[in-house]
């Protein structure tokens with residue numbers, strides 16, 4: 001589980017020693033980091049199925065190479081007495097292993113056995129009485145899953161709701177419980193063989209699945225459609241994970257088909273971690289609970305990763321990866337003030353900086369409900385305590401309406417410390433630069449940030465922008481021709497509104513539209529919305545990439561009425577394009593215009609696509625072909641923009657690609673290949689999310705770089 005952060009060399013004086021010895025550490029000022037949880041290691045797995053091993057079929061076996069870490073810690077340092085394992089005193093045999101330097105369990109804080117450690121049981125929802133224990137709890141749970149029941153399973157970082165992935169009725173019931181209309185469910189497969197039956201599986205994907213982080217990996221579904229489409233409606237990929245705890249390993253042993261394992265929560269609330277709370281929420285909904293008595297101190301959701309051209313891209317940084325500590329790149333002042341950065345409101349994660357290290361939190365999620373806000377504040381306090389951080393400055397997004405920004409402002413007031421505000425898109429760029437360890441004085445890059453909607457420092461709403469920036473400053477050089485968000489926030493959930501905005505801007509009043517479009521939107525209140533737009537009521541302009549993708553998804557009727565989860569329309573459009581491109585010759589891209597605005601800003605104007613799409617629809621083109629042509633056109637036009645901008649710069653800049661839209665694997669792959677062919681050095685995030693989950697890192701980097709410069713400014 002070791003990771004090399006840096007290699008330092010020191011010359012030694014005198015004669016070269018003849019031998020090399022590792023001596024015990026001396027007690028002293030120790031700076032230990034808090035490590036992420038790790039999936040079951042191969043040694044522990046072998047012991048789990050070895051009938052003469054004393055941990056045979058024990059659901060909580062672990063060692064120094066695996067097991068719970070962050071999910072059980074309450075305070076620093078990481079010792080058993082500071083974890084939820086405190087209430088399980090070691091038996092004599094475990095104690096001997098724990099004290100033996102040569103043992104795999106030497107100082108393994110959560111070590112345990114059936115005699116001294118946590119135990120497992122199954123209770124039924126009718127009365128919450130214990131129905132079966134230990135191994136019979138496992139076999140009973142297996143029988144229930146086979147029989148179509150839904151189980152709440154307590155895992156490592158929270159509860160899952162589980163059911164047989166081949167059982168349509170169970171899936172329909174699960175969707176009702178989760179109040180989740182069509183957002184895809186992840187599944188757990190016993191091993192790579194089972195995963196490979198349903199999904200395409202490359203060797204890098206297999207490596208990721210079996211890594212100690214054991215994330216959910218997005219795999220391409222086999223075209224045979226062997227699973228009910230209700231698991232991931234309209235998508236060509238499935239989130240798959242392997243069992244990562246001994247408990248899951250035992251549970252999955254008898255299944256040669258996938259089991260749905262979706263986080264145990266209601267709607268947008270955080271994943272449930274506590275037994276009592278789980279009973280309260282799910283007793284009326286699920287059939288049984290597979291539970292244990294090791295408390296989950298810190299909720300950590302499953303991490304989510306995809307591979308883009310063989311390189312992993314973390315979409316959700318949580319179990320197995322978080323807390324993620326990385327040293328600051330060269331050039332940042334080692335004596336910097338301690339910082340706390342709040343991230344954003346969507347896919348929230350926050351970060352702290354102390355003594356040359358920046359730590360990104362696990363995925364906290366959407367900040368909106370009372371529950372999610374209190375969960376956020378609890379986690380912030382925990383990190384400050386665990387990492388012994390006393391922030392000297394707070395950093396937030398520049399969006400005044402973000403709850404995270406408001407909490408930051410209140411905290412800055414209460415602590416009487418200064419606060420920095422960072423533009424949303426600049427933070428995305430800096431997060432990518434930080435991950436690539438660009439030095440603090442690195443020359444400016446061209447950052448293409450494609451995102452939903454984010455606030456610029458002047459309060460305007462940006463979406464898809466090219467910034468010329470370093471860690472300190474940014475200048476906006478290009479954008480998309482903005483369109484009105486008809487109905488404000490409603491435009492983010494109802495794709496047809498964005499189609500209406502683009503059509504009105506292209507063709508004017510709706511009686512002048514091509515007939516195909518008139519028909520497509522015939523039942524919508526077109527006049528009301530256009531009147532509102534003309535009166536400037538709740539129709540802000542925004543240069544969002546996401547909303548343009550929504551508009552195209554609405555034309556081809558992939559997702560027109562309503563998105564039931566964030567990014568649904570764009571994800572389905574991407575899936576349609578990927579399926580088309582996998583089975584057909586690459587079509588010619590739709591062309592888009594590049595225009596220069598009065599303020600010298602270069603703008604992508606998608607106007608030509610609407611005539612082309614109308615012609616293709618009338619000619620009977622497949623929606624996948626239209627989706628593919630749009631993706632190709634979009635990548636092409638941004639590559640041209642970058643080339644034009646770079647030609648006018650004194651030095652050829654590195655190109656940063658970041659923002660939520662680059663979680664679209666097709667777009668990220670096409671654009672980075674185009675740019676590399678054009679001779680650019682392209683930087684994309686891999687270890688940290690390109691979406692808003694990575695924002696806090698950029699906020700830290702920008703704030704530190706700005707404060708580094710302050711003494712210089714004074715000298716000048």
Ligand SMILES: [Zn+2]
Nearest residue numbers: 041044063066
């Ligand atoms: Zn182990």
Ligand SMILES: [Zn+2]
Nearest residue numbers: 091094113116
């Ligand atoms: Zn023991």
